[in-house]
Amino acid sequence: MSNRSPHIAILATGTELLSGEINDTNTRQVAELLAGHGLVVRESVCVADREDDITRTLDRLAAENRIVIITGGLGPTEDDLTARAAAKACGRPLILNDEALEQIRARFRQIGRTMHPGNEKQALLPHKVKVLANQNGTAPGFRLRLHEADLYFLPGVPSEMKAMVASAVIPEVIQQFPDLQPSQERRLQVFALSEPRVAELLSKADLPQKVETGFGVTFPFVIIKLRATGEEADEQLDLAELRVRQSLGDFIVANHNETFAGNVGRLLRIKEKRVALAESCTGGLLSKLLTDPPGASAYLERTVVSYANSAKHQALGVPLDLIETYGAVSKECAMAMATGIRTKAGTEIGLAITGIAGPDGGTTEKPVGTVFIALVGPGFEHARRYHFSGDRERVRTFAAHMALDWLRRYLGRLPFPEEDRSP
Amino acid sequence: MSNRSPHIAILATGTELLSGEINDTNTRQVAELLAGHGLVVRESVCVADREDDITRTLDRLAAENRIVIITGGLGPTEDDLTARAAAKACGRPLILNDEALEQIRARFRQIGRTMHPGNEKQALLPHKVKVLANQNGTAPGFRLRLHEADLYFLPGVPSEMKAMVASAVIPEVIQQFPDLQPSQERRLQVFALSEPRVAELLSKADLPQKVETGFGVTFPFVIIKLRATGEEADEQLDLAELRVRQSLGDFIVANHNETFAGNVGRLLRIKEKRVALAESCTGGLLSKLLTDPPGASAYLERTVVSYANSAKHQALGVPLDLIETYGAVSKECAMAMATGIRTKAGTEIGLAITGIAGPDGGTTEKPVGTVFIALVGPGFEHARRYHFSGDRERVRTFAAHMALDWLRRYLGRLPFPEEDRSP
Numbered sequence: 103m104s105n106r107s108p109h110i111a112i113l114a115t116g117t118e119l120l121s122g123e124i125n126d127t128n129t130r131q132v133a134e135l136l137a138g139h140g141l142v143v144r145e146s147v148c149v150a151d152r153e154d155d156i157t158r159t160l161d162r163l164a165a166e167n168r169i170v171i172i173t174g175g176l177g178p179t180e181d182d183l184t185a186r187a188a189a190k191a192c193g194r195p196l197i198l199n200d201e202a203l204e205q206i207r208a209r210f211r212q213i214g215r216t217m218h219p220g221n222e223k224q225a226l227l228p229h230k231v232k233v234l235a236n237q238n239g240t241a242p243g244f245r246l247r248l249h250e251a252d253l254y255f256l257p258g259v260p261s262e263m264k265a266m267v268a269s270a271v272i273p274e275v276i277q278q279f280p281d282l283q284p285s286q287e288r289r290l291q292v293f294a295l296s297e298p299r300v301a302e303l304l305s306k307a308d309l310p311q312k313v314e315t316g317f318g319v320t321f322p323f324v325i326i327k328l329r330a331t332g333e334e335a336d337e338q339l340d341l342a343e344l345r346v347r348q349s350l351g352d353f354i355v356a357n358h359n360e361t362f363a364g365n366v367g368r369l370l371r372i373k374e375k376r377v378a379l380a381e382s383c384t385g386g387l388l389s390k391l392l393t394d395p396p397g398a399s400a401y402l403e404r405t406v407v408s409y410a411n412s413a414k415h416q417a418l419g420v421p422l423d424l425i426e427t428y429g430a431v432s433k434e435c436a437m438a439m440a441t442g443i444r445t446k447a448g449t450e451i452g453l454a455i456t457g458i459a460g461p462d463g464g465t466t467e468k469p470v471g472t473v474f475i476a477l478v479g480p481g482f483e484h485a486r487r488y489h490f491s492g493d494r495e496r497v498r499t500f501a502a503h504m505a506l507d508w509l510r511r512y513l514g515r516l517p518f519p520e521e522d523r524s525p
Numbered sequence: 526m527s528n529r530s531p532h533i534a535i536l537a538t539g540t541e542l543l544s545g546e547i548n549d550t551n552t553r554q555v556a557e558l559l560a561g562h563g564l565v566v567r568e569s570v571c572v573a574d575r576e577d578d579i580t581r582t583l584d585r586l587a588a589e590n591r592i593v594i595i596t597g598g599l600g601p602t603e604d605d606l607t608a609r610a611a612a613k614a615c616g617r618p619l620i621l622n623d624e625a626l627e628q629i630r631a632r633f634r635q636i637g638r639t640m641h642p643g644n645e646k647q648a649l650l651p652h653k654v655k656v657l658a659n660q661n662g663t664a665p666g667f668r669l670r671l672h673e674a675d676l677y678f679l680p681g682v683p684s685e686m687k688a689m690v691a692s693a694v695i696p697e698v699i700q701q702f703p704d705l706q707p708s709q710e711r712r713l714q715v716f717a718l719s720e721p722r723v724a725e726l727l728s729k730a731d732l733p734q735k736v737e738t739g740f741g742v743t744f745p746f747v748i749i750k751l752r753a754t755g756e757e758a759d760e761q762l763d764l765a766e767l768r769v770r771q772s773l774g775d776f777i778v779a780n781h782n783e784t785f786a787g788n789v790g791r792l793l794r795i796k797e798k799r800v801a802l803a804e805s806c807t808g809g810l811l812s813k814l815l816t817d818p819p820g821a822s823a824y825l826e827r828t829v830v831s832y833a834n835s836a837k838h839q840a841l842g843v844p845l846d847l848i849e850t851y852g853a854v855s856k857e858c859a860m861a862m863a864t865g866i867r868t869k870a871g872t873e874i875g876l877a878i879t880g881i882a883g884p885d886g887g888t889t890e891k892p893v894g895t896v897f898i899a900l901v902g903p904g905f906e907h908a909r910r911y912h913f914s915g916d917r918e919r920v921r922t923f924a925a926h927m928a929l930d931w932l933r934r935y936l937g938r939l940p941f942p943e944e945d946r947s948p
Contacts, residue, residue, distance in 0.1 A: 126552070385825075387809065
């Protein structure tokens with residue numbers, strides 16, 4: 103991250119942001135646009151549509167930052183209070199701004215509609231502001247200076263707000279701070295290693311010092327983030343990525359331009375292999391994942407979700423006495439499902455999952471979370487038992503991804519790890 | 526909203542929240558849980574994983590509020606700094622908390638995994654805190670007092686955080702503030718009507734004046750929110766819900782205690798019907814949805830995802846010359862798939878989807894988004910063509926939900942609407 107970035111804060115106003123109704127998504131969008139230019143946000147705040155709270159927060163953020171970007175509260179209705187709060191914060195009167203009024207009128211002419219008298223309120227701005235044009239809506243923005251900070255007031259409608267950050271805010275800021283060093287980021291997706299284990303392995307990797315690393319969990323993955331700033335950022339990140347790949351090896355399943363399923367699909371296409379799936383507890387999720395990328399018809403012949411034993415027998419050829427002897431949730435049944443679907447579909451690879459996703463159906467011997475996976479190919483077969491923790495959704499998600507990982511490892515001739523570590 | 530609520534602030538920590546990587550969704554979830562008990566959030570803040578910023582913000586929020594809820598930064602890695610910042614803010618040392626350590630150990634025993642030494646860091650807490658149990662993960666939370674405020678520190682993992690707000694935060698807060706007027710909310714999930722159409726129908730419904738209404742879209746559903754405050758809230762909401770149901774009728778597929786798939790599953794169980802599915806473009810998503818609720822083995826015999834024509838022929842009995850004549854994406858093929866899976870599986874109901882999810886494979890006659898659905902039951906058959914708009918994921922999601930809706934309508938003897946309106 104650049105240390106040369108001025109202190110920047112974002113304020114989003116709106117009662118609906120604090121009542122649990124909706125997520126604030128504007129802040130992320132502003133931050134993302136700024137980050138692309140090396141501008142780092144230090145703090146973001148949401149306050150409700152209450153004049154006092156907005157005034158107090160504007161005053162504080164202006165005192166503590168160099169740039170403050172405010173979204174929302176510039177509309178025509180009564181709960182749009184931002185301009186009034188801004189006037190109060192900087193001790194100036196609200197006046198009808200002719201330039202803003204003309205912009206609003208022009209906008210209505212442009213879209214061929216009559217201006218509602220309520221829209222005139224949107225031209226009531228603090229005295230002596232710079233009006234910021236809004237090409238996509240009726241509410242003009244404005245800029246004013248308070249303490250040592252530039253405050254940019256933008257409408258809350260995401261499309262309008264985003265366009266104005268790009269056209270009005272960023273050009274001014276980068277002109278004022280010519281030494282900004284845009285930072286670059288890479289992300290690597292890790293599967294089947296826990297977050298502490300990833301951190302431990304990376305702590306031993308000799309990563310370039312100028313590269314910042316971070317972690318996050320997006321179940322069922324651990325995400326590694328690498329960030330570098332300055333002219334050599336690309337080379338530094340190349341080196342860092344190489345070192346990370348040396349440390350974590352085949353546990354990295356995708357980078358930020360890829361998806362796990364997309365990579366497995368690509369492998370299947372490149373190697374011209376076809377697969378058939380047999381699922382039980384995952385109910386079709388593995389098949390759904392494998393068909394998320396376009397072009398899946400090149401490699402998936404069929405999937406059978408054999409929920410009932412009759413389906414396992416008829417559609418997969420699993421002998422009923424095998425199910426009776428070992429149970430439908432067993433290594434033997436998983437292997438018979440994989441072999442069966444492979445034979446029925448005539449594909450090179452058969453892949454099967456059977457297990458107990460819960461919350462019911464567990465026993466002492468086979469508790470909820472017990473899952474068997476089996477993969478059969480020409481001269482190859484592998485099956486094993488797992489115990490995945492968590493609720494029904496987590497067990498199903500982790501099991502389906504683990505089966506997808508088996509496919510990746512089979513296709514890439516990679517070893518099958520002994521442990522299963524959720525993030 | 527109640528005016529009797531104490532001042533409450535939420536602080537979410539995480540560099541990824543300010544770099545444009547992800548939206549902060551925890552704040553909304555905390556606010557939503559609090560709102561259900563009449564607790565109003567006054568301000569929410571995000572700061573990055575920097576100790577000074579967290580410390581400074583904790584100090585300010587504690588000085589300005591009565592309750593502060595902090596999420597994130599309790600994990601085992603180096604960028605998890607919240608406990609250290611909390612210790613600094615209240616001028617106490619960090620100590621290894623025995624109770625917290627025992628909770629972490631117990632958690633690892635419970636999930637049958639070895640504790641990583643890095644996890645010990647999660648028991649390093651400020652001196653003299655109350656430890657808050659985390660039933661769903663390794664990071665214990667804690668509560669401490671600073672200035673006149675109670676500060677609740679919770680992990681950032683949404684499922685863990687939510688459970689702890691409900692179990693540890695809310696009971697304490699409502700005990701301290703017995704005069705709160707809880708507002709109550711009900712949500713109704715609408716499928717296959719657009720948001721403007723829902724708004725139009727509701728504007729004609731005679732809803733009680735004291736009930737606030739709101740709308741939102743959670744694809745593929747439109748969500749109707751009804752909210753009321755005070756002692757008569759329940760009766761008011763009963764009446765409002767009745768009126769909404771009168772206006773929107775069978776387009777309401779679930780309330781906030783239910784899921785769409787769960788309701789369809791319950792209908793299947795009550796009516797003791799069994800179903801078999803045949804999917805093509807949705808790749809297993811319909812089957813995954815129908816097996817999301819526990820107990821799906823009572824009603825789902827099997828699913829065949831017949832991606833290849835060979836699979837349609839062998840596993841569903843679709844004649845190859847039918848596919849040649851009409852194409853695999855046709856009403857005739859959908860009907861043959863539904864009939865075929867029903868016969869093979871020996872279930873009362875056969876349900877099939879075939880279509881073009883894109884981005885490739887579209888033609889002038891059958892563009893991307895063309896989907897056929899067919900349902901066959903005893904003395905019943907229905908098939909029709911749809912055109913769903915959007916990208917691959919939206920087409921697949923909407924198609925699978927539409928098929929689920931067919932099942933609901935068939936089971937409930939409801940009419941099949943002529944139009945398909947995405948939200």
